[in-house]
Amino acid sequence: MRAGDEEMADVSGGTTRRRVLQVVGAGSMVGLAGCLHDDEPCDLSVRKEHIGGPVSYGDTTEFEITVCNEGDETCESTVTVTDDLPSGTTFATDSGSGWNCTESGGVVTCEHPNSSGLDGGDCLPTLTLAVDIGTVDEVGSEIANCVTVDQGDADLGHKQDCVKVPIEPSAGECDLAVTKSYDGDVILSGSSATFQVEVCNEGDGPCDDPVTVVDGLPSGVTFDSGSGTGWSCSQSSGSVVCTHSNSGGLAPGECLPVLDLTVTIGSMSQTGDQVRNCAALKVDDANASNDRDCVSVPVRPGEGKCDLAVTKSYGGDVVTAGTSTAFEIEVCNVGDGSCDDPVTVVDGLPSGVAFDSESGTGWNCTESGGTVTCTHSNSGGLAPGECLPVLELNVTVGSINETGDQIRNCVSIEGSDADTSNNRDCVSVPVQPGTGECDLSVTKSHTDGGLVTAGESTTFDIVVCNAGDGPCDDPVTVTDDLPSGVSFASGTGSGWTVSESGGIVTATHSNTGGLAESDCLPVLTLEVDVGSIDETGDQLRNCARVDSDDATADNNTDCTTVTVTQAIEGCNGLVIDKVAASQFTYGEQETYEITVCNPTDQQCDGQITVTDDLPGGMSFVSASGSGWSASASGGVVTATHPNNGNLAPGGCLPTLTLTVELVAAEQFPGGSDAVQNCAELIADGAIVDESCVTHVIWNV
Missing domain, CATH: 2.60.40.680 (Immunoglobulin-like)
Structure with missing residues (x-):
């Protein structure tokens, strides 16, 4: 936000005429003169201002456009501004709450719905236009840019505003060029050969970044080695990638040490009668035309070999x-x-x-x-x-x-x-599949959303269908081996007969009408009782199997996994809340804040544990919070609190603050600026709650 913006912004994000007058001063917005006249109709004015530092050729720069109502009556129509871009500039992007811009033939047209109306003295949210600056031949020594708003009286004195911005010459530019050569007239098949690669700075400015050369080997040629002071090479799938740190930089006219690539030439049936080998720079510099060079060398038969x-x-x-x-x-x-x-x-x-x-x-x-x-x-x-x-x-x-x-x-x-x-x-x-084969498939699902409470009952649905291309006419049998801590209560479903023995549930269906292709039997519902979490663990994995020797065995078994939670008592009702306490920026240290509270009417005694599996690209730096201690292993942060004072109903532990460090944007995995981070709350040895936060990482 530029100087003065704090005074222009009201609590709703808009701008008032009075604040514009305070910041801009007399004369900067022509349309504000006479704003105290009585009974002025809706009368829009526009102001344009360049923001940012000096502008050079090839840069992108921004302009801010402010539209205000200089009349006394409310402006209720859609507001349109047009910006006829000067020669050598092109529209890049726009931003501003409610604004929508399009460009055609160098003219940018932006509309704001003004759905709430614009009272006298009020201004619309600021519109920001970004434009790309061309070459000196296209632009000249400065850009003069005007914006126009259409609405209100016929006096155009404040319907248009212009700004002139001088262009500063760019500094010298780096321009790397690559040359590929071979010191010889021919190559013999079945022999070794060495190609030379030289990289020089042909620009008028220094080249300071590391240099990467990629050499795509032609058919029949295999990489042996790369040599040259400061060069390091590797090969993958026929492409040789060589890098040089260029730690001292290259002044205009200077070259890196020559890179020698030694290769083995295969038979002429692989190479043909010549090899054409090219080297390319992985660089975005002033001139792309010299970033690739090739050399062609005739191949002559070596000693004949069987292949x-x-x-x-x-x-x-x-x-x-x-x-x-x-x-x-x-x-x-x-x-x-x-x-x-x-x-x-x-x-x-x-x-x-x-x-x-x-x-x-x-x-x-x-x-x-x-x-x-x-x-x-x-x-x-x-x-x-x-x-x-x-x-x-x-x-x-x-x-x-x-x-x-x-x-x-x-x-x-x-x-x-x-x-x-x-x-x-x-x-x-x-x-x-062969013609007309029966292929029974089974699907098992949990009807209570994948979550059960220890000590309560729950239900599973089992569906058997014919996934084959022929009829299934035999009776159908489904078996379900109940997991530890789970006992059978009942089984229902039209036509199904269900029994249980030794923890194995067996259900049969006569299938008297047969199953045509894609048909399914009536749903079989199994109700089970869930024991204590000591018996079940924190998850149940339950599988159903249809007993069939049919076309495909892969779909004869299906499993579902259900999370088991404890009934709310003691510490089991605790809740955890996690927030990003700062704006996260690549390459910086940022913080998360985690709060543990007891919303139940039960007293919680004993140690509280929080675990946080940090996303890739983040590493643990430190933790703070009264009574909390933390350590990290393999990207997982584990924090504990002794809870010596006991966590009473309605109470909360001191806030736990985790400081993490982010890698640079180009190193961050996933290719997205959005990241999700979750923390789990553990009490009495069981997970009782989880809180996740999703936020954006900024690249400043």
Whole structure:
């Protein structure tokens, strides 16, 4: 808030004419002259002011626009202001309570609904417009910007206000340029080669930030090492990333030490007859056109090497459970030398798939323990680019219970050659159920919202449906193994018969009419009694299972987890409240305040514990509060209070203040400026309450 704003803002966030006169002074708002005349109609005035420091080319700057009623009668219509942006400036953003702005052809039009009306002497909330400043050729030495408001009498003396802002020349700019080179005329396949990368400052200002170079290696080229004073390199998925701290900075015309990248060149079947290698700077500087450079080098054959590659394929989109199908395997020489040895491929069949037979000229296969091994004599050898006859494996696909909803089948070449990365290939194929199969599924849910009180009863609903594409005609049996501390009370549901033995509930339904596809049996409701929290723990996990040998076993069991709380007595009725006690800013230390109170009519005796699992990006600094002690481990803060004075009904413990430190914005996980932090209250060894606060982190 700028100087004087405190005097202009009233308690509702608006502005009065009297306060504008106090701050602006005579003459700064032309429309305020004569504001004391009697019976003036609605008469709007506008004032425009530049805010912020000096403006340079390429900057973003802001203007504030204030609209007031200089008349004595209320202005009730929607208020519209227009701002014809000067040459070289473009509209960026707007802000201001109730204002809505659009831009077209360089003219910004902003409207305020003025739904409550604007009394004489009152002003609308301030409208802030942000604009981007272009180059000196576009803007000139200053920007002159005017705003106009339309409403009121015909006297335009206070319907428009203008402001001029001088533009200061920008300081010199950093402009990094990268050059990639190779000291030679050709590269031999199968050999090592070294490329040079040089980074220089071609700008007129210093470059002080660390430098990162990314080199995307071409096909057939693998990274060996990177060297150069101050450089550090790593490689992932064919991209080499090298960084230099540039701790001394680069003045205009200076260069970093040369970076040498040593690589291995594969076979010509991988590289082709040349490699084109490019290096790029990860930088946002004055000139992007010199941030990337490439070099192309011819590749000549080295000593010829055999390089077998295997490909596995399936000639369809899906397989059907319970049917036979075939996969194809092809082995080719992609090297630059001949392959003369016998060839062996190994195929580990996935679950639910059984080997039937093979076909393919010269191939011979055997199967053991689900692994198919096939050999070919390759008596004539394979010249570069040649392939063996296609091998076809015929298999039987079992039920979808065995295979799941897809099969992934892989084949590998035994042995090693010039490049082992192409010696294995896989294919994944969806599996669809066979024609007309019953597939029962069960769903279990808690009817009381996932929360029960120890010592009370609660109910669960169980629904059995046919998720298959064929009818289910047999009787249905559901079993429910009750968890520790829970006992069976009753079971209801049309057509269901329910019994219990040894903690296992068994429910049967005759299903006399059968279940068509997508049909469900009537809901089965089980009522159970929940024991003490010592018997159940603080959670119940209860599962129901439908006894069925059908198309899919994965949906035959369903579980639900329910939180168990103690009945309100002693300390069990305590409540916790957590707030963010300050505006949170990246890179700063901020505070949370936590209050524990006893709203019950029971006395609470004994130690109170609060745990706070801090979100990623925050770390514990300290805790304060009379009687509180705290420590942190693994991001979880644990604070205890002896509660020696006993927590009487209606009383509260002293406020616990936690100070945390936030990492910088670019290091904060999650990619969002909103964060949620929760604290749990523990008394008598049980969680009795939780409080969460969600707030925004500012980047100042």
